[in-house]
Amino acid sequence: MRELIDKLIVNYPYVAALIIFVIGAMTVLTRSNVFKKLLGINIMESAIFIMFVASGNIRGGSAPILNGNNSEALFINPLPSALMLTGIVVSVSVSAFALALILRLYRSYGTTDLRRIALMGNEVADK
Amino acid sequence: MFNLILALFSGAAGSLTVGLIPESKNRLRKLTVLIFAVSSALFSWMLAIDVFAGENIRIACELGRLTFSLEPDPMGAVFGLIASSLWVFAAVYSFGYMEKKKNKRTYFAFLLLSLTMTLGVAFSGNLVVLYLFYELLTFSTYPLVIHERSSEAVKAGRKYILYSLIGAGAILFATVITYSWSGNLEFVGEPVFKGLLRPGLNGLLLLFIAGFGVKAAVIPLHRWLPAAMVAPTPVSALLHAVAVVYSGVFGILRVVYSVFGHEIVGQLSISNILPWIAAFTILAGIIIATRQDVLKRRLAYQTISHLSYILLGAFTLKSWGLAGAVFHMISYSTLKVALFFCAGIISEKTGETNISRMQGVGRSLPKTMFAFSAAIMGMIGMLPLNTFWGKYYLMKGSVEAGKWPLALVLIGSGIINAICFIPVIVNAFRGEREKVSVERGESSLLMLAPTLVLIIISLIIGLVPGLIWPGVEAVVKGFY
Amino acid sequence: MLLAIIPVVPLIGALILFLKRDNGFINIPFVTSGAALILSVFALKNVSGGTILYFKFPVNGPFVPSFRADLLSAVFIFLSAFLWLVVSLYSPGYMKHEGRGKVFEISTLFTFASVLGGFLAADLLTLLLFFELMTVSSFFWVIHKWDKEAIKAGYFYLFYSITGGLFIALGIVLKNSGTEMQTAWSIILFVAGFGIKAGMAPLHLWLPHAHSVAPTPGSALLSGLLIKVGAYGLIRVGQLAGWGTNLTMGFPWLGVALIVLGTITMLTGVLAALIQSHAKRLLAYHSISQMGYIILGLGLGLYMGGDGSLGLIGAVYHIVNHALFKVALFLGVGIIYIHTKETDLYKLGGLWRRFPLTAVLMLVAVLGITGAPGLNGYASKTILHHAVSQAAETGQPWMIWVERVFSVVGIGTAASFSKLYYLIFLGKPSNIKEKSAEVKEVKFSSGLHLAMGLLAAVMIGIGIKPELLPGTVIVPAAEKLGMENASLVLNNLFFWNMSDIISMIITLMLGMIVCWAGLKSRIFHWHPPAWITIEGLGRIAFAGISAVWQKAIKCYQTFTVFVQDTAKGLINRTVMAFQSPDKPRGAAGKVRLAGISADAAVLIMAFILLVIWYTLMHLKP
Amino acid sequence: MREMITTNLPVFIIIAPLFVSFILPTLSKRIKLVENLVISVEILGIALAVYLVSIILAQRGMPLIYQMGGWSAPWGIELKAGSLGAFFALAIAIVGLPVALFSKGNLSVEVGAEGRTARYYTLYLLLIGALTGMALTNDLFNVYVLVEVATLSCVGLVSSQKRPQAAKAAFRYLILATIGSAFVLGGIGFIYIITGHLNMGFASQKLSDIWQNNPRVVWTAFSFMLVGFGVKSAVFPLHIWLPDAHSVAPAPASAVLSGLAVKGYLFCLLKVLYFVFGPSLMQVYSVHRILVLAGMIAIVAGSILALAQSELKRRLAFSTVAQVGYIILGFGLVNTKGLAGSLFYLLSHAVIKSALFLSAGAIVNVTGKKHIKDLAGIGKKMPVTMAAFTISSLGLVGIPLLSGFIGKWNLLLGSLETENLLPVIVIIAGSVFCAAYLFPVIRIAYFEPAPDNDLKDPGLPQKIALILLSIMIIVLGTVPGSVLELANRAAAELLAVL
Known part of the structure; x- marks a missing residue:
């Protein structure tokens, strides 16, 4: 038990990532408001980003750019961080696209609640 | 080689041609249909003569990693002959029958198309081709089944296609297993499984029989056949008494004799049960028939019963049994087609489809009813008609196989046939109809002539069975 | 070639008749049968020397109809041609009353052709071919009236005959297949198949129905000749087993079986005949009884082996004789019928005044069948009686009982024919109105009486010279079949043996007494309860089976409905379960x-x- | 010159559509030009794909490797055009062209306005490029990025119709697809954490060495990957977005979505499973059984659901769910025949389903009727369209001599090799179901009395597209020679690690 707790404490970023991921996932899945769903997605993705970035981190290390000449120094792996930049970009574009869709939904249905939209069903459709 | 191609594809070519002829041009369409049907029959005959002479005709190509081969052996040639020759009769009959019906173009196009498919089944050289044409036969006959377009027809069509597809699925399953066990699917030459006795063959054989048994209307799988009787009569006559159902029977013959080989089947424990399955179908089919009131349905159940005669012969695994099966296949087809033709004439000329209301029909349509009675005599197994010989050799086969109770089953079925159909005939000649609405005398020549010719052919074959004996002999010699 | 032509002659006649529009003056059946008769005389002449004619169509194959004529066949075709000639004289006059004569004539000619073919068949398959053809064509006789009764009789006849044909077919299959057991079965099947045709008990049920509803010429031929085809078949079956050989090896049971069956048939027929009131039915039951004599004779022939020639000769002789007097009887009853439209014996009576000629001719026939000395029945019955007593003396002890039954049946026959003759011609004149205009029966009404007279003449001829026919043809035929000492046996037989004559006369007397007693005690009106008669038993069994059958069908239907509903419900559930997530x-x-x-x-x-x-x-x- | 093309071929094949797609929005006023441009890009794509295939076949399966920017493997991003990649590239190319042809001329009707056409094409080419990239890339993170690009373009295509329902379906699709992406990214993350590599080859080597150290992480990675790609490729219980999305998209878009996009994700799953985890690890974790099971469930369930639909396009969409089952089932067979069959089936389904969706789209466009029962007599009014529909239905059912049969045949042989009869039965039952839900359409179209109104086949390019696809179905069924060879090679390549 103690070992487990130790492990959890040492790997706290991963634990945090996991918790955030679950929060995000639950938000997406359980909320019917489109904005909340979108936010949930963003939270989920953030969790993954944290996990990635944490995986590159080494305690006490520094960015290679700070003292690049010192071959003895402990470097943080920069690759995950770089990758996550791409990830964030993707995430942002998804959000943007989703927002655009939300706008369209709101224009056609007059609400942002998916449950209500579903109830309205085909009445609004095919104008 | 060319005979094979021409015989096989005349139908398809005719179908295309008919499809291009506009609906209104009746004469031209009749001519076309006749030309193509006759040419197909002609080339089938030429092909069959070559095959019986011992010539080896084979067309094979590698398509999609599988060999597709056409290679008629005597058995295939016999089936081809039956199908293509009867097609001519059915086509001529259809001219009369379809006179006042709609959608003639579709009808004739698919009629010719299914000829090609049937011949494909007959001439197939391996299981894949057999499966292909078997499946295509279902599709090409489907439009004929639903030709009436009524909701009943559509329902029947659905039943038909569903049963057939499930059967085809079982065949595909069995084919794949065969391929993976033996790596060979060719029919000609030694049987595929020769010397490959292994566990599981029982199940495989049963699977094959279940698959082909759907079209052969073995009893728990027969329900589509009576339903499919909503089709126009020539279709019922040709497809559901001969071509389609024979493709199932033929498939079983193929499986037993070309895929497994009678020696292997004889060593399987299931071979003791199979004849009894057929016997059960024989009796049950005809017993159910006695309870039907619609003439075509009654005939359909009789078909079910009689198809299993052929299977019974095949399952005896003896040379006489096979001879009987082949003989019955030939002779039964002529009579059954004639019977359906009669039923069609009756329903066309008097509008009656129910037996209970056919009192006195014989008075108005004496020639038709004469043909009908003669055919029924044949079905019972009385001598001057050719079906007697099928029955005779089947009995011989069952005795040879040491299963003489099977012969009693055949006799019993003959008697029940009599009980089932003699009252129809007697009823038809009895009493006067109040309203005999026969149009233009007996019936148009186009419908009557094929019927009578078929009966006469049956009579001649029955008196001189030597006429078709060489063919039967060639088939039997191919396997024994 | 001659052999192939003989059956074709009636077919040509039928064709002409079919194509002919109106009824011309020429009696085509008569001409045809005459031609056939002449041809059969030729055939008889050809084979009388012992040669065997053989003809086969020159075609290859597993089966080609083939014809063969030995003396036996020749006798039978001669007989049938003669009978047809007689009946064709009779039928135009009769069918005027019955109506639809053309159909009848055509079917008669077809039947004629097939009967001839059957007698001439060289192999069993050809025999079967003509047997079936005969069934079909004679079916039209039975069903001629197309009323309810006729149709029922027709069904009986057809279904029994079809079954018989199928049995014979299976018998042929088994016969060729070799092993002893199967050959034995094939013989049993042959006996059953031909026995159905021959009216052998317990397969005789069709016969009374069919013979009584057919038009009289038809009944006459059915009774006179068609059932003889069955007997002929049995003779040929005996040939398979081997006439004149001791059947210790193959089928020792065959002779015994035929004896037993023949005895039962005799007895059943005669007992049933006694209680009939319908004239034709009575005659029909007597056909059964007389077939019993014939089967008994055949059985004795087989049972006694080399010494059995008396049985065989008697049987064949009786076939000929029975044909003659039974046809005559039917024709006579037919004459009464067309004038009175009545066949119920109890409603007739005292007709000898109005129908004197018929009464005389009928008397000859009645005496013939009862076996009065001086007429043909006496001759054959005497031979058979000798055969029976021979068997009773030498064979197993129970054979005594056969002899006793034989005598009883003789008395029964006499009784029932006394009844027939008494009730129709003698007795109290009935007040029956004559339905037809031609009351003046005294006049020689051409065909009808000519036919009967012809028959009576032949009967008397045979009766006077009883040894002529066996001596000339039957014995050589039997010898040909394998009874080597046939002529010897016959030479030892003296027909006018006093004891035989006396026993016959006693039989007749007893018969009359029984008849008198029966009429007085009204025992002839007794209707046996259903469970005694075979027909009744069959009916009860059928009712039982059909009840069970209906029950089974109901159960099956409930079951299928249940299965269908369940399946449908399950499918619906599944589909709904799948649909909801979407x-x-x-x-x-x-x-x-x-x-x-x-x-x-x-x-x-x-x-x-x-x-x-x-x-x-x-x-x- | 030739050598230059050969070495740069993998990148060329990806770049071409992407590059053109970025130009298109600037040409939005000149639709004719846009259309022709897209078609020519597709033709170029086919040429390149065929060339690539011929090279791969000539090299007997030796992959073409391209290193982006000259960085070698562990550091740089690597494109690897092996038999597998070439196979999928070919599939994309041969489906892409007919779809593009079909779009020509009548797209504005469906998309809503002329101005939106160019945008539609942009998304279309983006999708094609991304899919080709997925086919060829050998880098895990690259996979993620391309998957995202593809997803966004898919969603865009779905939403391109100007109907509220389109937006709804698109939003739903977007949410679920993004959840899927998150799972995929998570899975990639776990792999990276264990192995420290993103290049598939290296990751796989490392993984096979050290997986026993933290087996649970490998489980999690497996699960994340399965769920992530499962959502995206609509494996049965995760298919819920698909019917809506595919049925509201414009005809060519649904064709490409059903035909290619779903396959792209499946393809990535295949690559991850076999190239990263490797067959032996799959068997350790029994992933192959999950796949077979999921496949069987998908076949049965998808077919039953398809049967229950009354709208033509929805029925086709559910049919896709069922057909994905076949492919997944094949992935789980872990033998050459099964994998080759699965790949071939993937290709043939791509062709067949595009043909089906295109003809269905044509019908819906012309008649305005969505329900199957309203299609009476269409067969006579629109012969070419219905002929294509019929041929592709037969192909989907698996009639010999049409492409579906060969895939099924190999799948059947593959499942028999595993000595398991249940998949065999399910595959065959699937064919029967398939016939059961497609034939009523054909029957109604041909054998019901036609309405009197004047309906016609769509225009020439559309007809050409349909005919092209039909011919392809037949050609693939009769002479699959080199394509099947390539599929076999690809299967061997997948199993090489074993």
Whole structure:
């Protein structure tokens, strides 16, 4: 038990990532408001980003750019961080696209609640 | 080689041609249909003569990693002959029958198309081709089944296609297993499984029989056949008494004799049960028939019963049994087609489809009813008609196989046939109809002539069975 | 070639008749039968020297109809041609009353052709071919009236005959297949198949129905000749087993079986005949009884082996004689019928005044069948009686009983014909009105009486010279079949033996007494309860079977309905279960956590399932 | 010159559509030009794909490797055009062209306005480029990025119709697809954490060495990957977005979505499973059984659901769910025949389903009727369209001599090799179901009395597209020679690690 707790404490970023991921996932899945769903997605993705970035981190290390000449120094792996930049970009574009869709939904249905939209069903459709 | 191609594809070519002829041009369409049907029959005959002479005709190509081969052996040639020759009769009959019906173009196009498919089944050289044409036969006959377009027809069509597809699925399953066990699917030459006795063959054989048994209307799988009787009569006559159902029977013959080989089947424990399955179908089919009131349905159940005669012969695994099966296949087809033709004439000329209301029909349509009675005599197994010989050799086969109770089953079925159909005939000649609405005398020549010719052919074959004996002999010699 | 032509002659006649529009003056059946008769005389002449004619169509194949004529066949074709000639004289006059004569004539000619073919068949398959043809064509006789009774009789006749034909077919199959057991079965099947045709008990049920409803010429021929085809078949079956040989090796039971069957048939026929009131029915039951004599004779022939020639000769002789007097009897009853439209014996009576000629001719026939000395029945019955007593003396002890039954049947025959003759011609004149205009029966009404007279003449001829016919043809025929000492036996036989004559006369006397007693005691009116007669038993059995059958069908239907409903319900459930997750926004199934959408539920479930899967798969890491 | 093309071929094949797609929005006023441009890009794509295939076949399966920017493997991003990649590239190319042809001329009707056409094409080419990239890339993170690109373009295509329902379906699709992406990214993350590599080859080597150290992480990675790609490729219980999305998209878009996009994700799953985890690890974790099971469930369930639909396009969409089952099932067979069959089936389904969706789209466009029962007599009014529909239905059912049969045949042989009869039965039952839900359409179209109104086949390019696809179905069924060879090679390549 103690070992487990130790492990959890040492790997706290991963634990945090996991918790955030679950929060995000639950938000997406359980909320019917489109904005909340979108936010949930963003939270989920953030969790993954944290996990990635944490995986590159080494305690006490520094960015290679700070003292690049010192071959003895402990470097943080920069690759995950770089990758996550791409990830964030993707995430942002998804959000943007989703927002655009939300706008369209709101224009056609007059609400942002998916449950209500579903109830309205085909009445609004095919104008 | 060319005979094979021409015989096989005349139908398809005719179908295309008919499809291009506009609906209104009746004469031209009749001519076309006749030309193509006759040419197909002609080339089938030429092909069959070559095959019986011992010539080896084979067309094979590698398509999609599988060999597709056409290679008629005597058995295939016999089936081809039956199908293509009867097609001519059915086509001529259809001219009369379809006179006042709609959608003639579709009808004739698919009629010719299914000829090609049937011949494909007959001439197939391996299981894949057999499966292909078997499946295509279902599709090409489907439009004929639903030709009436009524909701009943559509329902029947659905039943038909569903049963057939499930059967085809079982065949595909069995084919794949065969391929993976033996790596060979060719029919000609030694049987595929020769010397490959292994566990599981029982199940495989049963699977094959279940698959082909759907079209052969073995009893728990027969329900589509009576339903499919909503089709126009020539279709019922040709497809559901001969071509389609024979493709199932033929498939079983193929499986037993070309895929497994009678020696292997004889060593399987299931071979003791199979004849009894057929016997059960024989009796049950005809017993159910006695309870039907619609003439075509009654005939359909009789078909079910009689198809299993052929299977019974095949399952005896003896040379006489096979001879009987082949003989019955030939002779039964002529009579059954004639019977359906009669039923069609009756329903066309008097509008009656129910037996209970056919009192006195014989008075108005004496020639038709004469043909009908003669055919029924044949079905019972009385001598001057050719079906007697099928029955005779089947009995011989069952005795040879040491299963003489099977012969009693055949006799019993003959008697029940009599009980089932003699009252129809007697009823038809009895009493006067109040309203005999026969149009233009007996019936148009186009419908009557094929019927009578078929009966006469049956009579001649029955008196001189030597006429078709060489063919039967060639088939039997191919396997024994 | 001659052999192939003989059966074709009637066919040509039938064709002409079919194509002919109106009834011309020429009696085509008569001409045809005459031609056939002449041809049969030729055939008889050809084979009388012992040669055997053989003809086969020059075609290859497993079966070609083939014809063969030995003396026996020649006798039979001669007989049939003669009878047809007689009947064709009779039928135009009769069929005027019955109506639809043309159909009748055509079917008669077809039957004629097939009977001839059957007698000339060289192999069993050809025999079967003509046998079946005969069934079909004579079916039209039975069903001629197309009323309810006729149709019922027709069904009886047809179904029995078809069954017989199929039995014979199976018998042929088994015969060729070799082993002894199967050959034995084939013989049994042959006996059953031909026995049906011959009216052998217990397969005789069709016969009374068929013979009584057919038009009289038809009944006459059915009784006179068609059932003889069955007997002929039995003779040929005996040939398979071997006439004149001791059947110790193959079928020792065959002779015994035929004896027993013949005895039962005799007895059944005569007992049933006694209580009939319908004239034709009575005659029909007597056909059964007389067939019993014939079968008994054949059985004795087989049983006694080399010494059995008396049985065989008697049987063949009786076939000829029975044909003659039974046809005559039917024709006579027919004459009464067309004038009175009545066949119920109890409603007739005292007709000898109005029908004197008929009464005389009938008397000859009645005396013939009862076996009065000086007429033909006496001759053959005497031979048969000798055969029976011979068997009773030498054979097993129970044969005595056969002899006793033989005598009883003789008395019964005499009794029932006394009854027939008494009730029709003698007795109290009935007040029956004559339905037809031609009352003046005294006049020689051409065909009808000519036919009967012809028959009576032949009968008397045979009766006066009883040894002529056996001596010239039957004995050589029997010898040909294998009875080597036939002529010897016959030479030893003296027909006018006093004891025979006296016993016959006693039989007749007893018969009359029985008849008188029966009429007085009204025992002839007794209707036996259903469970005694075979027909009644069959009916009870049929009712039972059909009740069970209906029950079974009902059960089956309930079952299928149940299965269908269940299957339909299951399918519906499945489809609904599948559909609900795809409803625009339902819950997955019925589970609906607060606010959790279907999508979510499905996703989470999938993930959890995966985890469970792994855990299950790898409990030990 | 030739050598230059050969070495740069993998990148060329990806770049061409992407590059053109970025130009298109600037040409939005000149639709004719846009259309022709797209078609020519597709033709170029086919040429390149065929060339690539011929090279791969000539090299007997030796992959073409391209290193982006000259960085070698562990550091740089690597494109690897092996038999597998070439196979999928070919599939994309041969489906892409007919779809593009079909779009020509009548797209504005469906998309809503002329101005939106160019945008539609942009998304279309983006999708094609991304899919080709997925086919060829050998880098895990690259996979993620391309998957995202593809997803966004898919969602865009779905939403391109100007109907509220389109937006709804698109939003739903977007949410679920993004959840899927998150799972995929998570899975990639776990792999990276264990192995420290993103290049598939290196990751796989490392993984096979050290997986026993933290087996649970490998489980999690597996699960994340399965769920992530499962959502995206609509494996049965995760298919809920698909019917809506595919049925509201414009005809060519649904064709390409059903035909290619779903396959792209499946393809990535295949690559991850076999190239990263490797067959032996799959068998350790029994993933192959999950796949077979999921496949069987998908076949049965998808077919039954398809049967229950009354709208033509929805029925086709559910049919896709069922057909994905076949492919997944094949992935789980872990033998050459099964994998080759699965790949071939993937290709043939791509062709067949595009043909089906295109003809269905044509019908819906012309008649305005969505429900199957309203299609009476269409067969006579629109012969070419219905002929294509019929041929592709027969192909989907698996009639010999049409492409579906060969895939099924190999799948059947593959499942028999595993000595398991259940998949065999399910595959065959699937064919029967398939016939059961497609033939009523054909029957109604041909054998019901036609309405009197004047309906016609769509225009020439559309007809050409349909005919092209039909011919392809037949050609693939009769002479699959080199394509099947390539599929076999690809299967061997997948199993090489074993």
